[in-house]
Amino acid sequence: MTTLPTPTAAAPSPFALALRRFRKSRLGVLGGWMLVVLYLSALLGGFLAPYGITTQHQGFEYQPPQPLHWVHQGQFMRPFVYGSKTGRDPVTFAKTSVPDRTTPVPVEFFVRGEPYSFFGIPTTLHLFGVDAGPENNRFYFPFGTDQLGRDLFSRTLVGGQVSLTVGVVGILISFAIGIVMGGLSGYYGGRTDNLIQRLVEVLLSFPRLPILLALSTLIPARWPSTYVYLGIVAVLALIGWASLARVVRGQVLSARNVEYVSAAQAVGASDLRVILRHIVPNLSSFLVITATLSLPGYILGESTLSFLGLGIKEPMTSWGLLLKDAGNLQTVNLYPWLLLPGIFLFVAVLAFNFFGDALRDAADTQSR
Structure with missing residues (x-):
């Protein structure tokens, strides 16, 4: 009588192992849920907000919550x-x-x-x-009103639509540039590598905040709010791709001589196809983690520009523009609720850091 072999359970996939490690991080899971709540509140801002962001209630200026x-x-x-x-x-x-x-x-x-x-x-x-x-x-007025009698709660929710999407759109643009430039630099080497890396070094040699302020002054003051939004995204993306390009270059240098890349070259695949189809997908986990950890910098960049009067303009609003109303100590002392949008900004940055750190630890096969 023969005995049948005992079936063995299939080994968990790398993704399942990473997801298991991520779930063990309480701060990472908390950060993820915080981001879900923030983006849902921004997406449903018009429905959740009781008033319009430009509606002024005469006689209710600086109304407390x-x-x-x-x-x-x-x-x-x-x-x-x-x-x-x-x-x-x-x-x-x-x-x-x-x-x-x-x-x-x-x-x-x-x-x-x-x-x-x-x-x-x-x-x-x-x-x-x-x-x-x-x-x-x-x-x-759940959050009170500002100096014009506008509902601060409504303006905070709608302002999140700008502050949170600036980071996402900026990341998409800067990563597209950084991946292509870094991929070309690492794949071709030689003069192409030297030219791109010298450009990267020039961009990274400037302090981030001064160059951000200098480039933002190029945005015409008479532009409508939508154009200003796109201009801010372009400025953030323009100075954000360089650091990613340098890291992608190093990853491509180590991957361009592996077997599957050589096989793609042997069958006549174009260089751009080899980079985007065979090399970059193997960097997907690294790129997702880097994007998550880079998003707070874009959000803070937009908030800084708007707080200084060089970013988002009325009638559009953002968290940085709302904090501009609390720009002096006397105003904050009399009307402390004007700082409430800053709590949303703080929570968003903290959530991205929690979430990104947990993703990085989960993708690290050496982590325990």
Whole structure:
């Protein structure tokens, strides 16, 4: 009687092993979920925001954040906020606001409000809002308002669309340039390598912030907001590809003599096809990790330019432009809620670092 061989379980793939190592990193998983929440909030910004980013509420300038309540005069109620009474501080003469606890203002969900476009579809549906009342003087400002009475919560969500996408678009452009230039440099060597590497050294010899500021001044001040956005992306990509090109060159130098590259050359594949089809795909894990760790620099670059008045312009908004309103100590001391967009910026950079570090450790076969 013969015994059948016991089937053995298939060995896990390299991707499965990397995913298992990634899941062991609590900070990496946390960073990933933080990024999901940030990008979803930016994607659904028009729906989540109760007001338009340019809507000014007269008489509600520098309105402090309004917390939600559920109990009024000892009775449990649906979520509501209190209105505000405005006045002047007798010492500083600054505008002050105190809650008007006489009349609760219910917060309603899935309400009709200001029109916006959702993926090209016009709509007026918002997640939450309040009835403005017969005198149109009741509002809900979760993050307060700025000096023009604009809702800071709405502006922060929509500003995330700019700040978060600037990094992604900038990375795509700079990586496309860096991969091609680094691939050509490492593949051909000789004069081509010397020329490209000297250009890379020139770009890397300039301090990042001064060259970023210098190039941003080339963007015409009269350009519309969309053109300024594209100009900022181009500036960030122009100074961001050099460091990647140097690393890709080293990777290509070590990969150009392997067997599968020689086989592709033997069957007559073009040089560009060999680089993009046979060499670059083997660098995919390295490129994904590098992109994730580089994104915070692009986001901070845009925020820096906008904070200094050289980046995104009104009526478009971004986290850096919102922080510009909190540019002096006196304003921050009187209206500290103007710093709330900075928390989103801090969380985004921290999440990318957590996520990128975990990806790098997961892709490292020597990590335990």
